[in-house]
Amino acid sequence: MRSRQLSGPFFAVFIASIISVSAPASAADKVGTYTDWGVDEYEFFGLTKNEVEKKFKGKLCFHAGFERVHFQSGSGLNYLGPTFCLHFKDGKVASVQGIFEGCRDNFYRPLLTSKEAALKYAIAGLSESKDGRAMWKLGEAKKILAALKPAQ
Numbered sequence: 343m344r345s346r347q348l349s350g351p352f353f354a355v356f357i358a359s360i361i362s363v364s365a366p367a368s369a370a371d372k373v374g375t376y377t378d379w380g381v382d383e384y385e386f387f388g389l390t391k392n393e394v395e396k397k398f399k400g401k402l403c404f405h406a407g408f409e410r411v412h413f414q415s416g417s418g419l420n421y422l423g424p425t426f427c428l429h430f431k432d433g434k435v436a437s438v439q440g441i442f443e444g445c446r447d448n449f450y451r452p453l454l455t456s457k458e459a460a461l462k463y464a465i466a467g468l469s470e471s472k473d474g475r476a477m478w479k480l481g482e483a484k485k486i487l488a489a490l491k492p493a494q
Contacts, residue, residue: 374442374449376467378476379413379424383438383451384460384483386411386426390433402426412443461487 381402386394391408402411412425422443429437438460440451454460461483468480 372447372449374440374451376451376463376470377442378468378471378473378479379440381413381424381426382460382464382479382483383426383440383454384457384464384486386428386435386438387457387460389435391430394428394435458487458490461490 381398385397389397391404394402394408394411395404398411401414403414404411408430409428410425411428412422425441425443427439427441428435431437437453437455439453442449452463454463464483465480465487468476468483471477471480
């Protein structure tokens with residue numbers, strides 16, 4: 343009998359919540375690995391606050407002057423789950439850091455300071471997935487990276 347496989351953002355939230363719940367209260371913040379949350383860091387680069395709001399309306403909530411962004415659905419378990427810290431320069435997103443905000447611990451992705459670096463991070467993470475949606479996102483990210491390189 344084949345076991346049923348969970349994939350995508352729900353599996354990531356489930357696993358991270360298990361890790362968070364089982365971690366000791368004094369545990370320090372940790373380095374997180376790539377997990378497909380449905381939105382990737384590269385999608386924010388170069389956008390103004392208005393553009394971020396329009397692009398992710400109905401999907402993300404914006405706090406602290408758009409510097410902290412999380413999914414509207416939330417976990418409902420007293421933690422936010424996937425969150426993005428956006429940093430603006432000249433009115434546009436110039437760097438992004440993904441953070442999984444758990445009950446007791448936060449898991450930090452690297453601070454990404456360019457769209458190219460964010461694309462490479464997403465491509466490396468998505469390359470490890472066998473999920474159909476993730477494979478589609480992988481192809482899209484590779485196309486964006488290829489188009490970005492000649493423009494630089």
